[in-house]
Amino acid sequence: MIINLTNHPVSRWEESQSEAAKKLSLDGQLVDHPFPQIDPRMSEEALWDLATNYADDFQDKNDLDGVVVQGEFGFTFLLVYFLRGVIPCYYACSERVVTESTDSEGKTQKTSVFSFVQFREY
16 A cells, blocks of 8 residues: 555546556555645644654554655655655656746736656655
8 A cells, every 4th residue: 555645636646647656555555645734833843743643653554565745845854754764755756847828918827737757765
């Protein structure tokens, strides 16, 4: 099982991303786990405690093959730090394709499309 700990549910992933994540798992199971809301006023100690709790919870799962974790930088760093060497942690690498267009009033609009390329292990 791979846990998706991001703000992007598996149901909204490109097929290539889902297939790549399934290959990281022995059973091909992908499970969404919502990324926690991190209050910017949270103390470092509270952030440490939150990351510790998540790490402990994940380490208690016998069928866990890895965690895709992306979100608030401090929490992500701490969780990966606590899990490193115990449970593999991954992040998605995407290519951003930006297009610009100008409407009839001269306003420019940029559109970014992110296309999944691969997972990398932290």
